[in-house]
Amino acid sequence: MICGDFTYKLQNVLCSITERRHRLIVVTVTSRTRDYDFEAIGFININLSLQMSAKLKDLPSQRRTTLASRYVNDIIKKYSHDQIIVFSNLEVLFLPELQVDALRLFEDMSKDRTIIILWPGTYVDQTLYYAEPWHREYREYNNPDAVVINF
Numbered sequence: 001m002i003c004g005d006f007t008y009k010l011q012n013v014l015c016s017i018t019e020r021r022h023r024l025i026v027v028t029v030t031s032r033t034r035d036y037d038f039e040a041i042g043f044i045n046i047n048l049s050l051q052m053s054a055k056l057k058d059l060p061s062q063r064r065t066t067l068a069s070r071y072v073n074d075i076i077k078k079y080s081h082d083q084i085i086v087f088s089n090l091e092v093l094f095l096p097e098l099q100v101d102a103l104r105l106f107e108d109m110s111k112d113r114t115i116i117i118l119w120p121g122t123y124v125d126q127t128l129y130y131a132e133p134w135h136r137e138y139r140e141y142n143n144p145d146a147v148v149i150n151f
Helices: 002-016 048-056 061-076 102-109
Strands: 024-028 044-047 085-088 115-119 122-124 127-130 139-142 147-149
Touching (some): 002 024, 002 147, 024 122, 044 048, 048 061, 102 139
Parallel strands (some): 024 147, 044 085, 085 115
Antiparallel strands (some): 122 127
16 A cells, blocks of 8 residues: 555645746655656656766766766756656765765756656755765755655
């Protein structure tokens, strides 16, 4: 029944975001949502770390910083604006050497399309967290301009 409950919640959120400035949905990754089959309901699922690492691996580190955000935008341009894009495995975006503000990047891309990101962290008290405070990749985002499904 977990999948049914999640599908119902997701459908309700999709109906409610059409008038928002950003059509961004953040789903916290849990054992309940990790293996959800988004493609079975017609969404495009993009494993971001896999695609980004293939693009960035042969670049000098200075170029990676300038091209990381552009690569994510290039990926999404392949799809029409009415397709719902799901980004999973976002971890690559939190590498400090890339200097990417992951949430801002997705907010910007969600102005004219619906984007779902599978957040590899937690959501507590209106704040998204990635990693632990002592970790070099730690990030926190207060009051994100997104609908968060903390399932």
